[in-house]
Amino acid sequence: xxxxxxxxxxxxxxGEFAKGDKVADRLFAACEDAGLKLQDDDVVxxxxxxxxxxxxxxxxxxxxxxxxxxxLIAREGATFLRRNGSIAITKTIHGFVCASAGIDASxxxxxxxxxxxxxxxxxxRSIRSxxxxxxxxxxxxxxxDTFGRAWRNGQTNVAIGVAxxxxxxxxxxxxxxxxxxxxxxxxxxxxxxxxxxxxxxxKADGVPVAxxxxxxxxxGRGSAAExxxxxxEDLFL
Amino acid sequence: xxxxxxxxxxxxxxGEFAKGDKVADRLFAACEDAGLKLQDDDVVxxxxxxxxxxxxxxxxxxxxxxxxxxxLIAREGATFLRRNGSIAITKTIHGFVCASAGIDASxxxxxxxxxxxxxxxxxxRSIRSxxxxxxxxxxxxxxxDTFGRAWRNGQTNVAIGVAxxxxxxxxxxxxxxxxxxxxxxxxxxxxxxxxxxxxxxxKADGVPVAxxxxxxxxxGRGSAAExxxxxxEDLFL
Numbered sequence: 358x359x360x361x362x363x364x365x366x367x368x369x370x371x372g373e374f375a376k377g378d379k380v381a382d383r384l385f386a387a388c389e390d391a392g393l394k395l396q397d398d399d400v401v402x403x404x405x406x407x408x409x410x411x412x413x414x415x416x417x418x419x420x421x422x423x424x425x426x427x428x429l430i431a432r433e434g435a436t437f438l439r440r441n442g443s444i445a446i447t448k449t450i451h452g453f454v455c456a457s458a459g460i461d462a463s464x465x466x467x468x469x470x471x472x473x474x475x476x477x478x479x480x481x482r483s484i485r486s487x488x489x490x491x492x493x494x495x496x497x498x499x500x501x502d503t504f505g506r507a508w509r510n511g512q513t514n515v516a517i518g519v520a521x522x523x524x525x526x527x528x529x530x531x532x533x534x535x536x537x538x539x540x541x542x543x544x545x546x547x548x549x550x551x552x553x554x555x556x557x558x559x560k561a562d563g564v565p566v567a568x569x570x571x572x573x574x575x576x577g578r579g580s581a582a583e584x585x586x587x588x589x590e591d592l593f594l
Numbered sequence: 595x596x597x598x599x600x601x602x603x604x605x606x607x608x609g610e611f612a613k614g615d616k617v618a619d620r621l622f623a624a625c626e627d628a629g630l631k632l633q634d635d636d637v638v639x640x641x642x643x644x645x646x647x648x649x650x651x652x653x654x655x656x657x658x659x660x661x662x663x664x665x666l667i668a669r670e671g672a673t674f675l676r677r678n679g680s681i682a683i684t685k686t687i688h689g690f691v692c693a694s695a696g697i698d699a700s701x702x703x704x705x706x707x708x709x710x711x712x713x714x715x716x717x718x719r720s721i722r723s724x725x726x727x728x729x730x731x732x733x734x735x736x737x738x739d740t741f742g743r744a745w746r747n748g749q750t751n752v753a754i755g756v757a758x759x760x761x762x763x764x765x766x767x768x769x770x771x772x773x774x775x776x777x778x779x780x781x782x783x784x785x786x787x788x789x790x791x792x793x794x795x796x797k798a799d800g801v802p803v804a805x806x807x808x809x810x811x812x813x814g815r816g817s818a819a820e821x822x823x824x825x826x827e828d829l830f831l
Contacts, residue, residue, distance in 0.1 A: 359629040361601035361807075362794040392596040439829040446829060454745040463779070503779065507744040507830035508691040510823050511762040511782025513789075515746070525748040542700070542740065545748025549793055552750075552786035556809050557599040570598075572793050586747045592676040592683060593744035593830045 361571070366393050367557035368566035374406075376413035380480075381487035384566050393568060395488065397495045398576070400569040402554035405502045405517055406464055406471055407565045408480050414472040420462060430458040433472060438594065449473060452585035453517060454594075455504045474500065477518025478580040485520040497522035497574055500581075501551035507593055514555035516547035516581045523579040524548075545584060546574060598808070603630050604794035605803035611643075613650035617717075618724035621803050630805060632725065634732045635813070637806040639791035642739045642754055643701055643708055644802045645717050651709040657699060667695040670709060675831065686710060689822035690754060691831075692741045711737065714755025715817040722757040734759035734811055737818075738788035744830055751792035753784035753818045760816040761785075782821060783811060 370387040374380070380403065388395055395401070409415065418425050423443050430437070435447040435458035447458045451473065459473035474480045477500045485498040500518030505511075516524060528542035554567035588594055607624040611617070617640065625632055632638070646652065655662050660680050667674070672684040672695035684695045688710065696710035711717045714737045722735040737755030742748075753761060765779035791804035825831055 363602035364598035365600035549789035553790040
């Protein structure tokens with residue numbers, strides 16, 4: 358039997374997260390409880406939800422109160438790009454284009470919502486360095502959220518924070534099997550990893566962390582900020 | 595040691611594909627050669643490149659000849675949405691929004707390009723039923739391509755053909771851990787699977803097939819056509 362190239366582990370964490378909780382510490386303990394020993398070059402994908410809660414990025418918002426929601430979007434410093442009924446597509450202070458500035462009423466106390474971490478790249482770096490200390494292990498960390506996209510139905514998980522890896526793998530300098538220089542291929546592997554992780558996280562199952570082993574990441578000082586296409590290069594803003 | 599929830603296998607296939615080649619037969623033989631026995635509920639992800647070649651969807655186009663490229667895009671029946679330098683963002687006859695109607699000069703004889711399969715959902719169904727016959731196994735099949743997207747740098751693999759599974763997993767009817775009804779979550783799991791597969795395929799490595807085991811797919815008669823957002827519902831066309 359051939360060995361799999363990539364393996365994906367779900368890491369359940371019991372109990373809620375609240376302001377001041379140490380995500381990396383609980384995550385590391387949960388890995389140990391699950392019998393999963395983190396290894397160098399593992400990618401640890403963390404749903405932003407537990408990061409936001411730990412960072413106190415929670416606000417009151419009555420369910421379905423779109424006026425309150427819009428006020429909160431504005432308070433978050435996001436700009437409105439499009440509206441359609443109750444849907445508001447926005448650009449966040451991080452540059453992410455997503456619904457409602459990432460404000461999310463799921464998996465949080467009714468009447469409250471989570472906001473995106475203020476600096477998810479920094480949050481990812483912080484989790485990564487704490488894991489290094491706890492486990493003497495050199496992993497990459499991705500913080501993810503579920504975003505819709507243009508043109509295609511359905512949402513996918515994408516990377517909103519990245520640490521310890523480059524967010525894209527550039528095939529620009531390589532040649533294909535015919536020797537043709539691959540000019541424009543720059544794979545957003547951090548987003549593919551976030552999508553991979555989503556499949557073991559589900560939406561309501563208490564699995565806020567996934568560990569992906571064997572992915573072809575390039576190590577280095579990367580960030581999710583690099584995944585934001587500059588407005589002047591975007592043809593669809 | 596905990597068992598991984600998802601495992602991903604790369605399936606190398608030696609030699610080129612040409613018109614008339616039977617993708618499912620070569621794929622099945624390659625799995626056997628790799629010691630990989632397909633199982634029910636596996637997702638077999640196939641790069642469109644070998645499907646296009648097998649279906650004779652190849653055309654002559656001198657490298658970098660943008661006039662010839664534009665003529666070919668028009669011949670493919672695609673419409674031009676945006677232009678920026680040599681980049682042409684188009685909508686294909688299938689409804690996919692992508693660069694150059696999916697015309698691709700990589701991994702093909704210099705001076706030629708591959709075109710998208712005319713009906714990738716049908717191609718996926720055909721591979722799936724042939725695999726069922728060859729291996730007495732009930733897998734899902736995804737045909738993938740590498741597309742750019744709005745707002746975010748880098749490309750990801752997405753599903754352009756689907757058979758034997760629903761392309762999205764709908765959390766609409768479920769509640770989260772607080773009992774809140776999840777209203778808008780409809781995960782494009784077929785795209786997440788395509789992205790997962792990309793990581794073992796690479797771009798130039800002779801691995802045109804990946805097998806994903808353990809993914810939370812819902813079986814049924816699905817198609818990639820369902821992933822195309824109708825134009826009247828799209829805020830960014």
